[in-house]
Amino acid sequence: MQTNFIKDATLNDLNNLTSWFIKNKDMKGLIYKLLDNRDLGEAFVYFKDNFIKNIFKDNLEGYIKAFEPVFDRDFLNLNILAQKAIIILFFYAYFDENTRSNKDVLFFEPLYKLFIKAKDKNNLELMAFLYIPLLFSSQDMKAFNKKVNKTLERLILKNFKSNYTPKPRSDNKTRIGFMIERAIWHSVNQINYSFLYNLKKSLEENKQNDTEVIILDLNFFEFTGGMENVKNKFKSIGFEYIDLHDALNIPKNLLYNILDKSIKVRDYIRNLGLDVLIMSPITHFTHIFLLNSRVAKKQVYWSHGNCAIDVKGIDARISHFEQTCKEFDWKIIHFPIPEELLLGTEKDKLEGERIKKELLKKYGENTVILGTIGRLIKIDSDEYLQVIAKIMKDNPNTIYLACGSGDTKPIKEKLKKYGINESRFIFTGHINSHVYGWVIDVWINTYPLPQGQSQQEYYAKKTGIVIESKDLIKTNFKFFKKLITTYIGDKRIEINGRSKILKNINFLICKNDEKQFIKELITNKVYYNLYKKILALYWDDQQDLKEKQLNAFFKKLGKILC
Helix, strand or coil: CEECCCCCCCCCCHHHHHHHHHHHCCHHHHHHHHHCCEEHHHHHHHHHHHHHHHHCCCCHHHHHHHCHHHHCHHHHHCCHHHHHHHHHHHHHHHHHHCCCCHHHHHHHHHHHHHHHHHHHCCCHHHHHHCHHHHHHCCCCHHHHHHHHHHHHHHHHHHHCCCCCCCCCCCCCCEEEEEEECCCCCCHHHHHHHHHHHHHHHHHHHCCCCCEEEEEEECCCCCCCCCCHHHHHHHHCCCCEEEEHHHHCCCCCCCCCCHHHHHHHHHHHHHHHCCCEEEECCCCCHHHHHHHHHCCCCEEEEEECCCCCCCCCCCCEEEECCCCCCCCCCEEECCCCCCHHHHHCCHHHHHHHHHHHHHHHHHHCCCCEEEEEECCHHHCCCHHHHHHHHHHHHHCCCEEEEEEECCCCHHHHHHHHHCCCCHHHEEEEECCCHHHHCCCCCEEEECCCCCCCHHHHHHHHHCCCEEEEHHHHHHCCCHHHHHHHHHHHHCCCCCHHHHHHHHCCHHHHHHCCCHHHHHHHHHHCHHHHHHHHHHHCCCCCCCCCCCHHHHHHHHHHHHHHHC
């Protein structure tokens, strides 16, 4: 896309721009020269490769400071396309080159200052464009809701009257709209897919013909649009699928008019005559606009972690797990995840077993493999790494697999701080979660940011155990230390089969299947001896297990493992 919206810029030869910047240290001049009469895609790639990757590598503080002159009073006098193009270089080019880390919060302050300046200029389009960069650089969701969502809400309600009237329909069906943000295969959409898959199955089995479901794909392009294979996966469920970006002929690039699209989406959805609209999740300005404007009789927010969203137009709140925002009324829904999403393929399993065998060969056959799978930002926690340090110190036969992408530098600094040997703390990089789910023996959930879909996948494989790190603090690690000792201490069990000994602990206990739990102990001598060892953590006497003890033991383990 050709952009000639910044005037009076010279030095169009890209080959000279880098040396010019090094000499003049003028980011504003560089950006203006780079964007003048040049394709935005070309400018994006050049800026990322020559400045973010080289000059500002590992120096986010210096990068943000260099941009301060760019966001002066002249910025607000530029046309909206120029403003968006500059933010694209500042924020999106950076994240195209770098993985997310705790330092992302450094973007929030300069972007929020622009947000407030845009508000003062009544530039709602710029505020809408800043929504995702602000969301991605915010760690305090309650503060984000107050500073960003509520500010937008006031402007939307002031400038756009609702005028909502339910569209009459001749049928007596309940029409439900289910809105996804875009068709990419991340953990949120795996949950969305699972819910819709089970809903379709339930409607068909119960011959419930009075309910109609429409999947509405918002398909925003700020971080690229959706993927065709994921769209097809959702379509395969059997519900009607509408790509709103395509249906409304919105330009497929980052410079599209967000406010214009929001208005068109509002009118389009109102015309569908929805009884219920479920937003799963809320991550975009258009979501806030639709809620404030009202497009359905009942509007439902599905939280996948950000429980703090509180704007006008939310009539009900649901989630698939307990939420920490207790000031709201949440309905927690439960449904099975299709096995295909949890277990992976037989090839994944064989590859996982191969990797595990290599690790045991390298570190010793008695090695217990701790770990998690997910974004490294969740591991980058003093509280969590103190727990890991204590565990690994008490159990020198352990290693930790930090599986996932992200910034390793701040984590490595904490490893040194807490005395964790880096040779035993392994960063795998981005991996296939279905492969490494067969590798990890003990999954220690991250804290305060917990793991999500990857933990459910691990749990479903039933190869090891899941422990909550916050519960280890409560029990002073006594339970964990004895459990690790027991885990590898029974010489009658082959090393390669030791996972099978404990595979049913968290499955039966967290499933609350006490009857089957006790039955297994009584009928399986190996399980009996193993649990008897663990039972010694709570009772001093070594008498045979009695049913009363088993009942109490079941409940105690449930508090720790579930």
